[in-house]
Amino acid sequence: MSPNYTAEITVAATPQETYDAILRVPDWWGRITGTTTAVGDEFVYVVPGLHYSGFRVTELEPGHRIAWLVTGSHLSFISDTQEWTGTTVVFDISPAADGTGATVVFAHEGLTPEVECYEVCTNAWSMFVTGSLKSLIETGEGQPYDFDGTEALTDADHEDLHRGVREAVAAGSEERGA
Helix, strand or coil, X not given: CCCCEEEEEEECCCHHHHXXXXXXXXXXXXXXXXXXXXXXXXXXXXXXXXXXXXXXXXXXXXXXXXXXXXXXXXXXXXXXXXXXXXXXXEEEEEECCCCXXXXXXXXXXXXXXXXXXXXXXXXXXXXXXXXXXXXXXXXXXXXXXXXXXXXXXXXXXXXXHHHHHHHHHHHHHHHCCC
């Protein structure tokens, strides 16, 4: 199998400032429900009518590392709509080689060229990590997806999505005999 998708950015900020900005998921990626600041926290990210994913925070090392397990997903534009389920998103943070900032190595473990969503998903991750997240870290302003008008989701919509992720996780556990 080919390597996982990765992207790397170097930013004019300390590793701790970088870590703190990554935890501000709505400010660089888009609206979420749930929380991202403690191991075990869960959140859902949604692109209305296209994509939702549930995440569990599995690792937090302040100034160094953040990892999220995808606990459930639905990608409407590919045949295996749950292709992300069971993959892991990782941010490894270190001081920049020149000593003037921080370097972030982003990896989506399980997102390899062999999976159907690779091209679309890596293009999106690139936009958010190398564009929006980098901008948030360096300027305080990201460019997250912002859905309003007919695409707006209510709190009830988000609760339905959380429920869908929980049900997908439960169904997956039953299929594996857990």
